[in-house]
Amino acid sequence: MISRWTVVVDRDDLTKTEVLHDELTAELEDCEVLLRVSHVGLTANNVTYGVIGDLIGYWRFFPTTAEGRGVIPLWGFADVVESTLDALPAGTRVYGYLPMSSHLVVRAKLTSAGFVDTADHRADLPAVYNSYLVTTNDPAYDEQLEDLQVLYRPLFMTSFLLADQVADNDFYGARTVVISSASSKTAFGTAQCLRDKGVRLVGLTSPRNVEFTSGLGLYDTVLPYDAAVDVEPSVYLDFSGSSDVRATLHDRLGADLVKDISIGLTHQAASQDPRSQFFFAPEQLRKRTADWGSDGLAERFGTAWRSFTAQAAGWVGIARHSGPNELVDVWQSVLQGKANPDTADVITF
Numbered sequence: 001m002i003s004r005w006t007v008v009v010d011r012d013d014l015t016k017t018e019v020l021h022d023e024l025t026a027e028l029e030d031c032e033v034l035l036r037v038s039h040v041g042l043t044a045n046n047v048t049y050g051v052i053g054d055l056i057g058y059w060r061f062f063p064t065t066a067e068g069r070g071v072i073p074l075w076g077f078a079d080v081v082e083s084t085l086d087a088l089p090a091g092t093r094v095y096g097y098l099p100m101s102s103h104l105v106v107r108a109k110l111t112s113a114g115f116v117d118t119a120d121h122r123a124d125l126p127a128v129y130n131s132y133l134v135t136t137n138d139p140a141y142d143e144q145l146e147d148l149q150v151l152y153r154p155l156f157m158t159s160f161l162l163a164d165q166v167a168d169n170d171f172y173g174a175r176t177v178v179i180s181s182a183s184s185k186t187a188f189g190t191a192q193c194l195r196d197k198g199v200r201l202v203g204l205t206s207p208r209n210v211e212f213t214s215g216l217g218l219y220d221t222v223l224p225y226d227a228a229v230d231v232e233p234s235v236y237l238d239f240s241g242s243s244d245v246r247a248t249l250h251d252r253l254g255a256d257l258v259k260d261i262s263i264g265l266t267h268q269a270a271s272q273d274p275r276s277q278f279f280f281a282p283e284q285l286r287k288r289t290a291d292w293g294s295d296g297l298a299e300r301f302g303t304a305w306r307s308f309t310a311q312a313a314g315w316v317g318i319a320r321h322s323g324p325n326e327l328v329d330v331w332q333s334v335l336q337g338k339a340n341p342d343t344a345d346v347i348t349f
């Protein structure tokens with residue numbers, strides 16, 4: 001019998017949390033594997049999973065019977081503790097999408113890189129979230145870089161593909177890229193990918209985050225949200241989701257705002273606006289897989305990832321936490337935007 005804890009969040013009020021405890025008593029069925037969650041990261045991206053949980057289906061990855069509540073997904077490492085598959089023996093370490101819970105049972109279908117969870121409730125959810133990598137099969141895995149992997153790997157793929165898409169479209173004719181929530185990891189990862197591509201990078205951020213964002217040395221100009229940008233042909237990459245920031249930019253730039261792309265909503269309000277085009281990473285992924293082949297894409301991503309991680313450790317320090325209560329503290333801090341961008345949170349379960 002295995003004791004499990006799970007942090008559940010009120011789906012209508014993400015500030016309300018509870019730690020639930022239960023016992024895992026059922027025998028594993030064919031192809032099932034029991035994972036013990038080990039090491040995860042938590043950033044604004046995980047809050048977004050909760051904010052648009054119903055829209056995209058994020059609540060359905062790790063269902064709970066707790067009425068009106070849900071389990072927030074996290075990215076990180078877990079270890080196999082019980083298995084019905086010889087290829088995934090106890091002790092196998094895997095990376096993927098994990099619940100705010102000490103344990104997870106998956107129904108594994110083996111792949112060359114690891115396995116896919118084929119549990120019924122995940123069948124119609126985006127495939128990218130259902131794949132798990134076995135660390136010993138993953139050329140990009142480095143035990144020393146686990147902190148960077150749990151924090152940045154799920155974000156940097158988006159940074160890489162987004163930067164690639166705008167460069168691939170010759171910046172839609174503009175030579176300035178304006179990026180909101182410029183202090184966020186996905187935003188500054190995008191800026192890093194766009195460095196030296198012949199465009200001016202303007203970061204917009206909260207007044208309290210101007211110093212940190214400028215200190216990254218990735219943006220040519222960093223401005224607080226209430227400052228006016230120069231009027232020149234520009235692309236807007238929106239990580240904040242703020243309708244006020246969007247409206248101000250459109251009013252000021254008019255036709256010079258040649259492209260408005262929405263990627264995130266750190267300000268926690270979905271602001272659908274017909275002027276903005278949603279960035280859909282799998283589309284660019286498909287395009288580049290066709291252009292470069294899987295190996296060519298992996299090689300290019302690998303080069304970008306190594307260049308990013310070589311610098312990222314110097315930009316953001318790591319704050320370590322452990323157990324469900326500290327996980328809840330980190331959740332509250334990230335949710336309320338209290339977290340300082342110079343520090344990122346990793347939690348050991």
Ligand SMILES: NC(=O)c1ccc[n+]([C@@H]2O[C@H](COP(=O)([O-])OP(=O)(O)OC[C@H]3O[C@@H](n4cnc5c(N)ncnc54)[C@H](OP(=O)(O)O)[C@@H]3O)[C@@H](O)[C@H]2O)c1
Pocket residue numbers: 042043044045046048049154155158180181182183184185186187204205206209239240263264265266267268279281334335336337338340341
């Ligand atoms: N579409 C995709 O495929 C995709 C993939 C990855 C990430 N994203 C999105 O990109 C965004 C950034 O994610 P991340 O994990 O990189 O973020 P992060 O590093 O945790 O970002 C922290 C920053 O977000 C802003 N922020 C955080 N909480 C806030 C709050 N309560 N109120 C106002 N501002 C707040 C602040 O930036 P400022 O002061 O600079 O505004 C803060 O410095 C998320 O919305 C995420 O979902 C999208």
